[in-house]
Amino acid sequence: MTAARLPAADPAPAALSVLVVDDERDLAEELADGLAEAGLPTRIAGSAEEALRLLAASPEIGVIVTDVRMPGSDGFSFASRLVAEARPETARRVVIMTGQSTLDDASAALRAGAFDYLRKPFSLDDLVLIVTRAADSAAAERKGHQDAQLTRARLMKAEAETARMRRRDQVTGLPNVQALQEAIVGLGDMRVALLMIRLDGLHVVTDAGWRALHDRLLADAASRFAAVAGRERLYALHDAAHFAVLLDGASALEAEAVGRALLAATTEPMRAGDQALALTASVGLATREGAGTAPLDVCAQVATAEAGRQGSGRLVTYSARMHSDAARRLRVTQDLPAAAAAGHLSLMYQPLMTPDLSALLGFEALMRWTHPVLGPIGPGEFIPAAEESGAILDIGVWALEAAAAQAARWRSGTPDAPYVSVNLSGRQLQEADVTALVLGALDGADLPPQALVIEVTETVAAGAGAPGILTALRGRGLRVALDDFGSGYTSLSTLRSLPADIVKFDRSLLPAGAEDARGAAFFTRLIQAVQGLGLDIVAEGIETAGQLALAATAGVYAVQGYGVARPMSADAATARIAAATPR
DSSP states (O other), rough: OOOOSSOOOOOOTTOEEEEEEOOHHHHHHHHHHHHHTOOOEEESSHHHHHHHHHHHHHHHEEEEEESSTTTTHHHHHHHHHHHHTGGGGGOOOEEEEESOOOHHHHHHHHHOSSSEEEEEOOHHHHHHHHHHHHHHHHHHHHHHHHHHHHHHHHHHHHHHHHHHTTOOTTTOOBBBBBHHHHHHTTTTSSEEEEEEHHHHHHHHHHHOOOHHHHHHHHHHHHHHHHHHHHHGEEEESSSOOEEEEEEOOOHHHHHHHHHHHHHTTTOOOOOTTTTTEEEEEEEEEEEEEHHHSHHHHHHHHHHHHHHHHOSSEEEEEEOHHHHHHHHHHHHHHHHHGTTTTTTEEEEEEEEEEESOOOOEEEEEEEEEEEEETTTTEEHHHHHHHHHHHHTHHHHHHHHHHHHHHHHHHHHHTTTOOOEEEOOOOHHHHHHHHHHHHHHHHHHHHHHHHHGGEEEHHHHTTTTTHHHHHHHHHHHTTTEEEEEEEEOOOOOHHHHHHSSEEEEEEEESSSSSTOOOOHHHHHHHEEEEETTTTTTTEOOOOOHHHHHHHHHHHHHOOOOOSTTTOOOBOOHHHHHHHHSSSSS
């Protein structure tokens, strides 16, 4: 090795040190001194075994300069072992020194995985240059591994945060439905109860586009429910319910007590800054025992929906029957739109008679549905489903046109045939062009307007836009009847302003029995008050002779009910008309 020297090389980027492995101590020390002067910290080992011990204890060593000939080993085998055991976090480079200049040695060094080799004699400058390059290479690999590890850690952190966010509700910060399902699974077979809370009326805020108000109300509700059940048990939902409370180890009675406390937490208006909104809640409860093999969260949803159907402010506990009831409601909702076209809908006609039963005044058209699988389905079941799903718009048109056509057939044989009364729903008045539909049905059947009476409930008649529609129909010669009067909250002053010709007293206004003198007096006085407004009165729900006599004494215009006549088919009604017509 010559003594010529270059200026000191820059140290390796990662401050890696060098290990010189040579059994010739003097030569090893000379090489180490030269590398150290060039800014490359260097250590010495006299054998492969000693080198391995140093390497195991010194991860900062990044370059190994080894002689090809050593007692008990050789540089090629040593290099191969180092390469085989290399790890990216402690990447190292091997430089082999050889006294041979054959191509075979160079090829063997490369096959062994050496970074480079030096042929003796070599200059210190050559050694420093090669070792510096080797140190740079090892440092770059270590740095690349560190960067990759850092990137991987950042990705893992980002994925964990994303996963956490996926399990969190963005409005309330509470765990969401995914977290709830995971928690239920995590509880295994232990006793557990699940409460779901739906804020009734919150959809009104959403439908109005007041999203910010909606979110603030949810935040207030979350705070209230957390105070009742503990934030760690509270989950935010956005489907069939708004919140859930998971109670591990709770009995049904304990869970019911929590459910009642949750309902009580909604008695005060919800707050959103300086705004307040009165919202009630519906709570559904499902226990592991009650749910059986059915998913606990699904059972709680079913119970919550049932609580809402029964009226707000209720707590309902799940039972297996609710599932079959829900399946039936789904079947009814799905099959109803096609029922008219399939010929499964029909109209029955219930007579309206004079109080002495001497004259037939009209018929109320009542829709009936005979399902091909479920059999007869009562209007109390399918009409609410039609209202909710919107199917009432189509089947309502069918009923209107079918009733008008039947009335026309009766009038073709008997010009003074009884009128037909047809019910319209609130959704029809809100979403359909009722005036056009009614006039179209009259024109299609060639029926005069006086032959048709439009029935709506007092609540519907007082709804937004309804008075104008009903006034327009009356202007075309039709009469309007207010159905179920007395079942709602309409006062006599409100009744005076509604566009109506007939008021049908709900059966709830009839006295409880013959001994109910106060009830009879109230019924009579109420009839007199309504008659004072110039309205005809029909007493509905007449079932007994005493009720019929009271209605006659009070002076009602007509009576209707099972005590007068039951609903009948069109053919039976035709026969009834024929029997009542003078010959």
